[in-house]
Amino acid sequence: MEALPGYPHPNPCLSFWLMGARNSPLIGHRTTDTLPEHADVTIIGSGLSGTAIAYFLLTGPNPPKRVVLLEAREACDGATARNGGHCRPEAFIDYAHYKHDFGKEQATKIIRNEFDTLDLVTEIIEKEGVDCDFWRGFSYAVATDQPSADTLAVLYQEFVNDGGNVEGIVEQILGPEAARRATRCANAFAAYKSPTGSLWPHKLVIHLLSLCIEKHGLNLQTHTPVRAVSSNSDGSWSVQTDRGVVRTDKVVYATNAFTATLLPEFLGHIWPFKGQCSVVVPPKAFSGTNMLQQTYGLVYEEDTALRADYMIQRQKDGLIIFGGRRGAASLDKLLGNTNDSEIYPEMSAALKKALPAFFEGWEEQVEGEGQLHVWSGIMGYTTEGVPYVGELHDKPGAFICAGHQGHGMARIMTCAKGVAQIIQGESWASTGLPECFQPTHERLAKPAGVHSHAEVVEKLEVVDV
Template sequence: MDKSPGYPRPNPCLSFWLQGARSSPLLGHRTTEALPEAADVVIIGSGLSGAAIAYFLLTGPNPPARVALLEAREACDGATARNGGHCRPDCYRDYKRYKSAFGQEQALKVIQNEKDTLKLVTEVIEKENIDCDFWRGDSYDVPMTQSVEDELAAAYQEFVDDGGPVDGFVERILDPEEARKLTRCPSARAVYKSSAATLWPHKLVLHLLRLCIEKHRLNLQTHTPVREVLQKTGGWIVKTDRGDVATAQVVYATNAFTATLLPEFLGRIWPMKGQCSVVIPTKSYSGLNNMLTASYNLTENEYLMQRPKDGVIIYGGGRRFMPIEKLRGNTDDSAPYPEVIKGLKAELPLYFEGWGDEALGEGMMHAWSGIMGYTVEAVPFVGELHNKPGAFICAGHHGHGMARIMTCAKGLAAVIQGGQWESTGLPECFQPSPERMSAPAAAPAGGWLNSIAKWAWRSGA
C-alpha cells in the first residue's frame, strides 16, 4: 500500500528559521572526527524529539556515559526547523477523534498531555535560559463558516459533557460582533480563546544540542544517514555510510522517515508535505498598538502568529490549494508549491479587517516546505518497540509535535532508563503496542484521507 519514504532529500529549501542560522557553530558539526564505534544509546534524528530525548537522558539521574546522535542532514534540518513555531495545546477541538480511536479515558489524557507539554516547554526554556523568542499568550480558534462553527460547538460540548476541564482553559465567545472585534476578522462567527506559545523552534533545539555537547558529552554526528539497524545479542548495530556503531539501546526519532528503517510502520507513519511562510504586515498591522495580540487557527485550515520581537507574521497551511494525493507520501522539501503560495498570499486581506494594499517590501517575504509524519489515529508512537528489546521510538507527531514532543521525550527518556510507563504521565495510547500495530494501516486515498488532512491543520507545528 505504501512505499518506503526513503531518506531526507539532500538539498532542502531554507525556512525562515534556518535562514537565521547561517552562523550556527553546529552546521556540519561532528563532535569527533571519526564515528564512535560504540555507544550506550544511539539516537537517530536531531529534531526536537532527538534533541529533547538526549537532553532528558543526559540531565536526568544516572545518565548514560556515551550518547551518540546521528543525523542524515544538518542538525535540526527536518520538520522542527520548518514548522510554524506554534506550541498550541488542543484544549477541546479534536477530543472526539481521540475518543473514537481510543475511548473517553485516553482521549481526556491526550488533551491533558498537550497542556502538560506547554508547561514543560516553558519550564525548560526558563531553566536553561534559552533565547528562542519564546512568547506565551492567547490563541484563537476562529470559525468563519457555519460548518466550522457547528464543528467547534459540537466538539466543545462533547468534551464538556464527558467531564473535560474548560474553566480556566477555554473561553467561548459566541456573540459574532464581540468575536469580530476581538479577532479583527470580519467573518468571525465566534471565537474560542485558549493559551499557547510561539517560539523560534530551531533556536530551541540548537541550544539543547549545544548544552548536551558542551556539558554532557553528547556526540553529534551530522551528515551521517543511518542505512540499517541490525539486532545482535545484547543490543544493536547501527550501520551508516561512515561505519557502524554498536549500542545497547537505539532510539528512532525519525518522524516521517521512520518506515525506511522500521518497515512495520509502513502505512502507520507516513510523510505529509506542508507549507509555511513569513509575511511582512502592512502598516495597519504593524507597531505596538496595531499588532495582533494572539495566535490564530483560522477557518480555512490556516494558522498564524505575529512575532512580538520583530512583528513579522508566520502564516501556514493552504492545503486545500493542492490535491491531497500530491501531499501524502511526498518527501520533497526542496521547494514549496507555487499554487499554495498564491493561495496563501491572497488570504490575509480577506481574513483581516483593514489589511490594506501592500507596499513594496510588504506581504509574503518567503515560503518554504517541510515534511511531517502522520499517523492513522493522529497521535504519535512513543515507547519501546514490541519484540525489540532496547529499541525505542518517538515519531509520528502528526503535524502537532510542538505541543507533544517535550513531554514524550521526557517520558521516553525515563523508560529508556528503566522506568515504568505509568510514571511518565503519558497516555497509554501513544505506545506502539501489539494491538495498535496490528490494527489496519492507512487507507490509500479518498474521503478518509481528506478528512485526516483537514483535521490535522490546526497547530502549525
C-alpha cells in the first residue's frame, strides 16, 4: 500500500519567482483574524487552480457571498510558484498518447484546450491589467539527436494523418542545418515551431488573489492546513483545520500532488513527482540583441526513453529559466517525493552543464554569469497524463481541479473556469472542456500505483516544473 502524500513541507526552498516577491502584501495574510464558521464555497489550495476558481466564481454571474480559500503555507507557495514560467500548448507531441487512452475526438479536444487556455490567460491578464511579465510568441520543440527527431516526425505525421490542425500553427524545420540555424542549438536535428507564452506565475496569482480580496470579498486564510473533510446530514461539508472547522455548502480540492491525503480514493491516481528548475545569467552571446526570441522544449533520448528539458529567456531582464534533467536522479527519488525544501546536487549539476552543451556559441562564463539559483517543486501526476476536473461523482457539492502533470500553465485557467461554471450549476458541455478530464468512477477504477505506471512519467511532455 502506497503512503499518503501528507502535507506540504513546512520550510520549502525559495524559487526565483518567490525570491522576487518578498514584498508581497499577502505573506502571512489572513483576511479575518478568526476562521469563518460558515461559507458558501471553501477552496483548499491557493495556487493557480484555487485562485482562478475563486476569481471566476466571484467575477461571474450570481457570485457566492462567502468564499473562503484555505492554504497550508503562504499564498501561492506550491507548484505554481515553482514552475518554469512556460505557458506552452503542446501542439501535437502528446496526441498519440491521448488517442491511445481516450480516442481521436478526445485527443483532439485536449490539444485544442491547451490553445484555448493560452488565449484565456491572455484575456485575463489584459482585462485585469496584471503586471506579470507576460510575453506571447513562439516555441521550438527541438530534437537534439536522431532518435528524438525520428520520434517527433512519427508523432507529427500521426497527428496530421488524423486530421490534426497544423496549418498556421506548427512550422516544421527539418534537417540538421536548417534546424541549427533557426534554433542556435548545436545538436539540433529537427525543430517544430508553435505558439507559446511565458510569464511570472506567482505575480499572476497574487494579483488575482488581491483583486478578489479587495473587491469581491474573498476570505484568504494562509497557514491553515486542512486535516479532514467530512459530510454532514444536510448535504454540507465540514472542513477541519488546525484553527477550527468551516461548515460549507460546497468544497473544492485544488490540492494537486497532495490530493490523496484528503481524498484517499485518489491514492495512486494522483501522485507527487519532484522536479528541479534553475535561473541562469546568460553570457553576452545570448544577451541584448542576441537574446533568444523563442522558448524551448529540448528533446533527447536517454536510457532508451525520450525526455525533454524546457527553457524560456525572460524578455524583461534576459535571465533564462531552465528546468528538467530528470535522468540525473533516480526515478525512486522523484516519484512520491513531496519535499520541496531541498534540491538534489546531481540534478543541479546536470542543469548547469546542459545549456552550454545545447547552444552554439555559449562562451566561457565570467564571474556572475551562469547558474544563479536552483529550486525544487512538487508536481501532481496522473495515470493518463490529464487532470481530474469537475464534481466528484459520489460526493455532491465536492469538486476537484488537480493532477496537472507538470503542465498546468497550459491547462489550469480553462479548467478553473469550468469548475466555477459547474459549481454555479452549469452543465459540463457548457465548459468546453474535454470529457476525459472528469473524475469518473471508470477513471478511478483503473489500476492504481505509480510504479506500475512509470512509463507515463517517462512519456515525452514538455513540463512546467
